[in-house]
Amino acid sequence: AKRDYERTPPKPFVLLESAYEGERDASRQRIREQAWWAMLSGAAGHALGSKAIYLMDADWPRHLDSPAVRDLEVLLRLLENYAWWRFKPDFDARCVAGDRGTFSDTTDPALGHDYVVAACDESRGLALAYVN
Numbered sequence: 001a002k003r004d005y006e007r008t009p010p011k012p013f014v015l016l017e018s019a020y021e022g023e024r025d026a027s028r029q030r031i032r033e034q035a036w037w038a039m040l041s042g043a044a045g046h047a048l049g050s051k052a053i054y055l056m057d058a059d060w061p062r063h064l065d066s067p068a069v070r071d072l073e074v075l076l077r078l079l080e081n082y083a084w085w086r087f088k089p090d091f092d093a094r095c096v097a098g099d100r101g102t103f104s105d106t107t108d109p110a111l112g113h114d115y116v117v118a119a120c121d122e123s124r125g126l127a128l129a130y131v132n
Contacts, residue, residue, distance in 0.1 A: 001041035020049035
């Protein structure tokens with residue numbers, strides 16, 4: 001997300017293909033972090049994937065109200081209260097200072113899960129952060 005946000009000229013990006021619910025041992029936390037990290041890093045959106053839904057398993061309708069869906073509803077309700085599209089990712093650590101954890105731009109699940117991702121409004125009077 002950081003690399004995409006910093007492209008010149010800027011172009012909107014949406015996180016589409018990340019870990020899916022019910023696939024490759026993706027934990028509830030990992031699925032939640034992907035959405036928060038994307039949205040606080042300048043993404044224009046995030047798509048939740050679910051193995052049961054894309055395979056159209058017999059019980060796929062039950063997965064429309066899964067733990068991951070409920071977690072993303074929390075993010076949606078929060079962002080709906082703010083002009084989230086005006087928030088800027090806090091890549092320069094002006095809103096959140098100090099130890100932010102370990103940044104990793106790899107897909108290695110052992111790296112980067114303690115990193116604090118944040119975004120600030122234009123005045124830097126309000127910040128949203130995701131902390132594990």
